[in-house]
Amino acid sequence: MAASARRLCHIAFHVPAGQPLAQDLQLLFGFQPLAVREADGWRQLALRSGDAVFLVNEGAGPQEPLYGLDPRHAVPSATNLCFDVVDTGAAARALVARGCSVPVPPVSVRDSQGTATYAVVRSPVGNLSLTLLERAGFGGPFLPGFRPVPCATRPGWVSHVDHLTLACTCGSSPTLMRWFHDCLDFRHLPLSPGEDPELGLEVTAGSGPGGLKLTALQTTPGSAAPTLVLAESLPGAASGQDQVEQFLARHRGPGLQHVGLYTPDIIEATERVAVAGGQLLAPPEAYYQQPGKERQILAAGHEPSQLARQGILLDGDEGKFLLQVFTKSLFPEDTFFLELIQRQGATGFGQGNIRALWQSVQEEQASRNQET
Template identity: 85%
Template sequence: MAAPVRRLCHIAFHVPVGLPFAQDLQRFFGFQPLAVREADGWRQLALRSGDAVFLVNEGAGLGEPLYGLDPHHGIPSATNLCFDVADADAAARALAALGCSVPVPPVSVRDEQGAAIYAVVTSPAGNLSLTLLERTGFSGPFLPGFSPVPSAPGPCWFSHVDHLTLACNPSSSPKLMHWFHDCLGFHHLPLSPGEDPELGLEVAAGSGLGGLRLTALQGPVGSAVPTLVLAESLPRATSGQDQVEQFLARNRGPGLQHVGLYTPSIKEATEGVAGAGGQLLTPPEAYYQQPGKVEQILAAGHEPNLLAQQGVLLDGDRGKFLLQVFTKSLFAEDTFFLELIQRQGATGFGQGNIRALWQSVQEQAARVQETCKGPKLDAAACPGALESSA
């Protein structure tokens, strides 16, 4: 591994001026402002929920935003993952020696609270760049160059980032897996017994309906890096696009499709998000009517009717369970979304839940597509997920 990463520092988003993405994170998901920087045509606002930090880069300056890279990408999206490394200079040199592009060579930033060194490398995952950050000795709330933003304590529904899911081109997962292994020290995490790393886990949606291929990667041993999940579509006989293919089309290529936010109480988090106006996906009704599902929910210590009302998916066995809720898209382009996740001993992602998510997203996409067919409707009538004007 050329540049082993130690932990995820933040996830950066690039949005146009006026898009209320930062406000939506605060209003609907309980994120609190942490630090801000306004310079060189950029407004950069860092928001936090527990250890999960999102950096919203708004604008289009002449230069690069601090700690990142202007993706020159016309679609609002998650554009950068920032990782802590032991030595940013050495990491950049090692990656360059492997043939990686380093559009932002090591830069030192200092203010009265300390210093940091960072470099930015491109990744093979579409418009997603990676920042390698060294900030030993910095004592501020975020990073040098940012001013603290006073804020009241938030609800803290989420404690940290559980996983990151990349939507990938068909058959590209093996290449991406090797890149993240060789460059950053990630290694294969089997999602099923005896899983072939080159094939991943195939979750079929039904006969002729395609499905998903998932390949999970863990960070280097001893790191505190979220699981990285590579998702690509399986071939199918039916026409139209599934949600991975829709993401690739609307995002104009591969990229970060969703972030899984860990919550110690999915009941509280779901109630809070829904009560604040956040829009969540509704699972298929048949999900809770599957044979044994009620018994499974009861065995996990939950009330079946309550989970059904909240749209919470539950999977697992042998005393280890996984609970998940998915939001609708946070952008009008119907691309990036969030996942709320609680683990009761489970380490995987639940094949039953994956199928249910697949079906619910497909049904939501069909509803949106049907709405947009009306002759008098324009793009504003076909929102992605959050009614930001609410």
């Protein structure tokens, strides 16, 4: 182990000037401006909902944006995960010793609120980099170098980041799992009883070949870092590309496919997103007609007609349930999207919901292809 990720500080995005991501996060998903930095050709805006912080790097400057890298990627993208660590210098030296690329060695940034030290590491997942941040000596609202943004304080729609799903090339999950274990102390989190870490959880797309393989990773007890989920396609699909393959093609390689945002009240949060104009994926029509689904929803304390109307998926049993709803892509390239998730005792991701998401995304992409 080279470093231990204690918690997620923020997720950074790179978008061209004028791209509406920052505006959409505020208007459609209840994020509020937290801090801003405008320098060296960059406008960096941090937005928050609860403990979930997104940093939108807009533009393209001659230097790297503060606390990250400019991957010069071909399409708008989530490009960086920033984790709090105890000692940035020690973590960076250990990663270099393991052969990792550290294009930004430890550097300290100071302003009137204190000091933070960070280093940036290249990950093996496409254009995604990792920032290791030490900020115990900083007392401001975000990070040194940013000025606070005055705004009306209101309750956020989500409380924190539940999980991060990375779209990976076929067969790469075992290698990536070992990298995140050796470098950031992430450990295998079984999604099914007796799951083999090398095999993960396989979710078939139906009666034919193809489907999805998921491998989940979590940090050690006491850490507040979200779960990492590695997603790759199973070989043998009959025809065309599934959504992981389409992400890889449209994103121009592996990357962060979606962020699961935890909400304590998914019904209210989904309603607020819909009223604000956010676009949500519609589950397959047959999802709510599955045998036992109505009884399952009632056992969780919800009304089947309401969940169906809002497109909320529910899975679980024995008093432990999981509720999820998914947005359409936040970018025209049909790549990155968000998930709202509420847990009623459940710790996994619900195989029934995974299949439903798989089908709903496939149907959405088929619809898009027909339109073009």
